[in-house]
Amino acid sequence: MPKHVLPAESRELVLVGGGHAHLGLLRALAMRPVPGLRVTLLAEELAPVYSGMVPGLVAGLYRPEESRVDLLRLATAAGARLIHDRATGLDPAARRLACARHPALRYDLLSLDIGSVSRPLPPGEGRVLPVRPIGSLEARLAAVLLDGPARAAVVGGGAAGVELAFSLRHRLGPAAEVTLLPGAGLLPHAGGAARALVRRALAGRGIAILEGAPVSRSAPGALLLADGREVPCDLALWTTGAAAPPWLRETGLALDAEGFILIDETLRSVSHPEVFAAGDVATMAAHPREKAGVYAVRQGPPLADAIRRLMAGRAPRPWRPQRRALALIGTADGEAIALWGRFALRGAWAWWLKRRIDRRWVTRFAELPAMPPMR
Structure with a gap:
């Protein structure tokens, strides 16, 4: 058959x-x-x-x-x-x-x-929070933010990691230290000009970037990189890709x-x-x-x-x-970065577009057609 x-x-x-x-x-x-x-x-x-x-x-x-x-x-x-x-x-x-x-x-x-599912977390006793499953991320994050960590990190250099770094900066406020740890490199599928634009946006919001080595171990109050560097960190979001x-x-x-x-x-x-x-x-x-x-x-x-x-x-x-697909990375302060292949632009218009796309996608499942009559 x-x-x-x-x-x-x-x-x-x-x-x-x-x-x-x-x-x-x-x-x-x-x-x-x-x-x-x-x-x-x-x-x-x-x-x-x-x-x-x-x-x-x-x-x-x-x-x-x-x-x-x-x-x-x-x-x-x-x-x-x-x-x-x-x-x-x-x-x-x-x-x-x-x-x-x-x-x-x-x-x-x-x-x-x-x-x-999340890739395996690094060994150690540090506070490392996997992003997956995303459905429970907000509740898990809220629970560990009760004591207000002053030093946070995002591990992962893709678009999701970059956007979450902007999100943590907005949520924790300007006094907190926020570090992005992209491992081997930032936005590996983007072009050089796009990466440069993203680096400027991160730096302009006080987000440090430490590239060149993956996280090898976590400890209370710190993350240890494979090249021996130590990153002060009270909370890390783990966004290193899909398994x-x-x-x-x-x-x-x-x-x-x-x-x-x-x-x-x-x-x-x-x-x-x-x-x-x-x-x-x-x-x-x-x-x-x-x-x-x-x-x-x-x-x-x-x-x-x-x-x-x-x-x-x-x-x-x-x-x-x-x-290729359009990636819209929100900076959580009224702007977004639009990535299309090796090209990138930023501005308030990109944030407006991202919000419109996201809200319309969710709304289409709330505004369902009437069910057909039963036969």
Whole structure:
């Protein structure tokens, strides 16, 4: 049987995770249901945070409810059954998904959009806070900020690390020491002019940058770098990139060298075509991209289209992610830096654009269409 043809009785779609692509898929199903398709959503977070608004949330520019999507409401509009749980394993041969607190779920089609996990923290007894899972970051950060650390650091040199450094500066005030530790280098995918602009913006807000060596150890009141330097630090945010959920290695799915699910241009596993994957947890073999929400938000529509076509007995259409994406780094004081490939600009207009994009993205899941009548 061709891999795009489903048996007549195939009707069970199980979605794992409330990532950006699955939110787009659920909205598409709410607007135009697929006849006969039974959808189950397994999610550990019932109000996932939009990743683009996390730095603003950390800075105190957004209220928590402004940055979250009501997953129960969205699932209800899509006619999906919602199970509050997390996946712990997968048996592709039996098409069963193991859950932490519920019986295994049988599926005909499975889609994984569970994001990534934090890379291992450095050894030691210092106060190092991983950014992931982002849904609980604000609560975890608020708990450790009760004693008001005067010396903070952000470990990681990507766009997320840079923006979180600006956010901590705004939240902690001008008297606090804020240091960015980008390891080997700042914004490795950006051009020299873009990096220079970002360095000027950081320096202008009193944020120090220490490049050239990764963090090797943490200690109370300090971070130790691999080259022997010691950075005074009462609290560090760990933003060193994405790691794959460890349980994927036991699933039998084809994975890349880092443990992420390898998918083709139809967002399906290259080894198990009944399994879809999107967002950080997936790597498109033909078109690999960095792990970033700006790519995940674009995967909802092609994922919905692929499932509709499979249910109609047609082959999914190939989809290719954009080569580059606009990154908007807020400085938490009314400006933002716009990065496009090797180009960069900054100004209040970029902050206005970022806020407009972020707010519109969250709002589209609150303003859902009316549910179709039951038949």
